[in-house]
Amino acid sequence: MRLDEYNWMDIEQYLQNEDRIILVLGACEQHGYLSLLTDVKIPLALADAASQRTGVITAPPLNFGISPYFLTYPGTISLRLSTFLDAVEDIVRSLYRQGFRRFLVLNGHGGNDPARGRLTELANELADLKVIWYAWWSSHSVEAVAIKHELKSSHASWIEAFPFTRVCALPEGVKTPPAYQGILGAAKTREVFGDGVFGGPYQADPAIMDEIFAAALEDVLYYLDIR
Amino acid sequence: MRLDEYNWMDIEQYLQNEDRIILVLGACEQHGYLSLLTDVKIPLALADAASQRTGVITAPPLNFGISPYFLTYPGTISLRLSTFLDAVEDIVRSLYRQGFRRFLVLNGHGGNDPARGRLTELANELADLKVIWYAWWSSHSVEAVAIKHELKSSHASWIEAFPFTRVCALPEGVKTPPAYQGILGAAKTREVFGDGVFGGPYQADPAIMDEIFAAALEDVLYYLDIR
C-alpha cells in the first residue's frame, strides 16, 4: 500500500477514517558490497510488510540522506544537513495540512538523526502532530537477535545483508573494525574503512536475517498501533 | 540499470569509462484519476528503457517536486521551492565530486523548472559540468504525436495516462479546460479544477500511448548521445 498506487481521491477517502502514514527516510550511500540504496530498501521493505497488514499507507521514500563522510565512495549522494532537514519538514507539513496527524518515520540511516530536532520544532508548532521515529537496527528487539546469535553488527555488515540488498556475492569471514578517532571527513573515512564495511561478519545465515526482519517488523506494527 | 542495483565498487568501475548519469525529477502530487506519483513514474520508465539500451546508469528519483498549488489535494507532498533547489544542487554536487560530468535530467513535472536556474549557477562554478534538461511532454516529438492524433493535452489528461500510471478506471470523454486567471493558490486551484485534470480527453488509445512513449524515448536516446 504505497502512496503511488493511489490517486488523490483514494487518499481523501482514506483520511475519512485514518490519520496515520509511514515515512521512509534512508540514504543513497556506500554500503560496502551491498546496494547503494540499502538504507532505503530495508525500511521500505518493513513499511511494505506493515502496510499490508495494517492498511496504513506508505509515502514515497526520500531516497537521499545525510552522508557527507561517504562522498569519496562513488555512487554516494548526500544532501547537506540543512537540505535534508528542510525536506523532512516539507514532507510532514504537506501531509499535516491534509489531515495526517500520526507519522511513523522508518529511518534507515543513522546519519539522518538530526531530523529529530527539526521534527521537535514542528511538534512545537503543529497541534496534535505525533511523530514516532524508528531506527530498526538499534531497536532492542533487533539487538536481542544479534546478541542471541553472538553477532556484532555495524554499517554494511551482515545485519544489512538481506537478500534484497545484495547486489553481488559477499565476502566470507569477519572484518576487524578499524580503529579511528574523531569526526572523519570523506577522504579520511575511505582511508580508514577501505571497502566501506565498518566491521563484523560480512553475512549471516538466511534464517537469522529472517529473524532480524521479523523482530523489526513486530516493532513497526507495535508503533503503528499506538494512539 | 538503476543505481540501487549496484554497490560503490561497481560505480567506481563504471566511472573508468563513463561520466554520464540520468537524474529523474518528478513530483508527488494529484494527477486526477492517475497515480500520485505519475510525474516520477513516467520519466523513470523512460530512464529505465534508455538505461537498458545505453548502459547509462539512472540515479534514484527525487520523489518530491514543487507543487504548492496542489496541496489541497490529499496525497500531494510539495517541497518548498528553496528546498527543491538545494536538493537538486546537492545531488549534482555529490556525483560531480566523484567524476560524473554529463547529467541528463529527465524531469516529469513542469513546476520543477526553477531548478534550471540553480543548475546554471552550478555550471558557473563546476568546470566541465554539462546538464541537459528534458521535459518529455513538451518536446517537439511528443507534441507532434499529439497533433497528429488531434489530441490536446494537459496536466493529468490522456497524455499522462500510461498503463503504469493508471490506478483506477478512467472516465470517458473530454474535459473542457476550466477558465482562470493568474497564479492560483491551492484552495483556488481545487475550486477551479475539481477532479484535478486540466482539460482534454481523459484517456487515449493504447497504441497512441506507445507512440508517445517511443517518441520521448527517442529524444532521451538522442540527448544521451550528445558529447
Added chain:
Amino acid sequence: MRLDEYNWMDIEQYLQNEDRIILVLGACEQHGYLSLLTDVKIPLALADAASQRTGVITAPPLNFGISPYFLTYPGTISLRLSTFLDAVEDIVRSLYRQGFRRFLVLNGHGGNDPARGRLTELANELADLKVIWYAWWSSHSVEAVAIKHELKSSHASWIEAFPFTRVCALPEGVKTPPAYQGILGAAKTREVFGDGVFGGPYQADPAIMDEIFAAALEDVLYYLDIR
C-alpha cells in the same frame, strides 16, 4: 503614476478605493547591442502607459533579475535565484500588509519565471491575494504581430529593440540562431552567443515596434481589468 511621485498619505488615500498595483520585474543583463536595462525598460514603459490610462499605481522596479548565464558579459548584474525569490516575496508581503490585494506583475525577463513558484506559496498563505504574471514577449497578441510580419524573435533581437532600449546603432541583417545543447554556464554562453543576440533580425520597422507595444499594452489593460 509611479509610486515615487507620491508620499505615504497619497497611498493611504489611494487604498480607500483601490487594491491594485503593478510590479515591474526585469533584469540588468546583456542585451546584445541594446541597453543593459532593456528588461526593465520595456515592462516599465508598459506600466507607465497602463498606469496613465487606469490610475493604477506602479511600484519601483526591481532592477535586477536572475541572469547567471550572462555573468561573463560586463554590466550584467545577477541576483542568485534564492535572493530574487526572497525579494519578490518581501515586496508582495509589504504591500499586502497595507491593503494591496491584486498584483499585476509585468515581467521583462524569462529567467525570472521561478518567482511564480514563490508567489504560489504566498497565495497559499495570504488570503485574497491575487497575482497575475504577464510576460509581454510570450503573449499570444504579441506573438501574433511577429507572425503577421514573419519575424522570428529571440533574446536581444528586434522584438526588444524599441526606441527607448536602443543605445547605439543596430546591425542590419539577421543573425542565425547558434546551435547548442543543454544548460549553459556563463562562459559557454558567451562562447556560443558572441554578441549576445540569440538570433533573428536585429531590428524591425518602427511601425512594427509600435504594433508590438500596442498589442502588449492592450494585454496589460485587459489584465488590470480583471476582478
Added chain:
Amino acid sequence: MRLDEYNWMDIEQYLQNEDRIILVLGACEQHGYLSLLTDVKIPLALADAASQRTGVITAPPLNFGISPYFLTYPGTISLRLSTFLDAVEDIVRSLYRQGFRRFLVLNGHGGNDPARGRLTELANELADLKVIWYAWWSSHSVEAVAIKHELKSSHASWIEAFPFTRVCALPEGVKTPPAYQGILGAAKTREVFGDGVFGGPYQADPAIMDEIFAAALEDVLYYLDIR
C-alpha cells in the same frame, strides 16, 4: 552616465581603463510629505552629478531597503534584513567577476547599515575589493552646513526636502521630535511619529538645499578620487 545608457560592449570597453562603479542603495519608505522614494532619489542625484564629472558609471539603484519600522505607512516596501544583505552581495559579486574592483556605495537610508558587515565578509574573500560606504546626511561636510544654518535635521525633515523629492506642498514650521524609547515596531512607530517626520523644520531655504547638495557632492567626488 547610468549603466542603462550602455550595452555590454560599452562596459567591456570601459573596464579597459577603469575599475570603479557607483552603487546606489536606498529605500522605498514613508518620508512624511516627501516622495516614498526619497532615499533613492537623493543618492541617485549625487551619483548622476558625480558620474557626469568623472565618467564613473552608476549601476541601477536597488530601489528597496531595510525599513521594517515603517511598514504601517502605505507605500513602504521593505526587504527583510537577510534579503537585502544577499542582494547587495550579489550585486558586488556580479560586477567583481567582470573586473570592477572599487565600489563607491552611495547609501540613502540609515537602516541599510547592516550591509557594511556583509561587505566586510566579502572583502575577506574577494582580493583587491575596495568598497567605500558613503551616507551623505551624516557626513561632516553636510552636518557643517546644517550647523551653520542652525538647523536640526532628522528623517523626512528639511534635509531631505530637495526640489526633486517633493511631491506636494510642505508644512511650514518645525516639528518637535517625539519622545520614545527602544526599538519600535511598525505599529508603535506610526503611533509615535504620526506624519512620519522625526522632527525639525519641514523645509529650508532653496539656497541651503543647494549648499547641502554641493557639500555632499564634493564628498562623493573626493571618495571617487581615492586609489
Added chain:
Amino acid sequence: MRLDEYNWMDIEQYLQNEDRIILVLGACEQHGYLSLLTDVKIPLALADAASQRTGVITAPPLNFGISPYFLTYPGTISLRLSTFLDAVEDIVRSLYRQGFRRFLVLNGHGGNDPARGRLTELANELADLKVIWYAWWSSHSVEAVAIKHELKSSHASWIEAFPFTRVCALPEGVKTPPAYQGILGAAKTREVFGDGVFGGPYQADPAIMDEIFAAALEDVLYYLDIR
C-alpha cells in the same frame, strides 16, 4: 543574579511579577592588549551590577559577535552576520514565549548593530515586545565623562581598559589613529591597525574608569526602569 544561578522553577516564580530580562551581546575579538572577551566582560559587569540593585535577571551572554574585520588577529571568533541575527532572534523568541516582554540589550560591540534591524522585524510580529538597545560606550553620559577628561576614545583604547578586562601591562602613551578609507577586510585591517588599538591613550586613571562605569551603570538602571 544571572540565569545560571537559578533553575526553571525559580524563573517561573520570577515571571509571576516581572517580565524584564537583561541580554548581554558582545564579541570574542582582538582588543589590542586587552582580553579577547572585553566586549562581553564590560556589559556583563554592568548587567551584574544592575541585576544586583534591581533584581532583574541577566541571561547568559552570547559570547560571539560580528567581527569579520578582525579574523586575522588570533583568538577572534566571528559569527557570520546571518548567524548572529538568527541567534539573537532565537534568544528573544525563546524568552518571549515564556512570558518575558521587556528586554534590555546590553551590547558590548559596535559590529553587532545589525541585530537592531532583526529586532525591529520581531517587534512587528511579537505583540507587546519591548526592546531597548544600549551601547554603553556611545551613550551621552559616558561620552560626557570622556570629554570632561579630554580623552578621545576608540576600540581597545583606555575606555575599555577596566581592571577586569586587562590581561597584561598596558603601554603608556597615546596612539595616533591610523588613517584609512572604506570598508576593510581582515588582512587590510591588521595592516592598518597593527596592535589592534584604533587610537587614543592606552589607559586612563582608575578613578576615571570608575566614573565611566558609574555613568554607564546609571544609564542601565534608567533604562531598566522604563515601563
Added chain:
Amino acid sequence: MRLDEYNWMDIEQYLQNEDRIILVLGACEQHGYLSLLTDVKIPLALADAASQRTGVITAPPLNFGISPYFLTYPGTISLRLSTFLDAVEDIVRSLYRQGFRRFLVLNGHGGNDPARGRLTELANELADLKVIWYAWWSSHSVEAVAIKHELKSSHASWIEAFPFTRVCALPEGVKTPPAYQGILGAAKTREVFGDGVFGGPYQADPAIMDEIFAAALEDVLYYLDIR
C-alpha cells in the same frame, strides 16, 4: 586557561607551538532542580581542569544549544537547529583560519548532536581539520562508574548534580522515568516530565560525583593527547 584571560598577541604566540583548542558546547535549558546552565557548567569545569594540566586553551562557551522540547520550561533558551549548526561552523572556521587544526569539542547536551553532521561537512572542506566530539555522560568510563554504583542516570538526575550545578536543595529519593512514545513537543514534554527530571535518583554521594568527574576528566585528557 580560558581564551578570555588572553589577548590576541598571546594567542599568536600560543599558535607557534600548538594547534589544539577546546570548544565547550552546552545548553541553557531546564535541568529540573539544577541550574539552567548545567550543560555548560559541566563541560566547562572539565575544560578548565584539562586546560590547567595540559596548557590547551578553552574557547568561550556557546551558552545556548538545541532544546526545542523544553521551551515550556521558563528560562530555557533554544537556538533553532539551523542557527546552532551555523554558529558551530562559524566558530570552527574562525579558529581554523588562524591556524587551529585540532578541536576537542566538550559537548554538554545530547540535543546538540546534529552538529556532528555539520562538522563532517567542514572536515570535507578544511584540510587537516581534526575534530573530536566528546559527550561526557555517555562515555564508557563514566557509564562504568554509574554501573559500579548501580545508579541509573538520565537528564537532570544525580549524574548532573555536581556541587557547581546545584542551585537549591535536591529532593531525596528516586524518580520513576515517565513512559512516553515518540518525538515530543514542548507542551507534551512538560506534561510528561513535570519537574523536568527524566528519572533515577535525584542525587548521589559526593564521592561518587568526584569519581564521575575524574573519569570524565581522564577521558578528556586522553583525547587531548591524540595526534
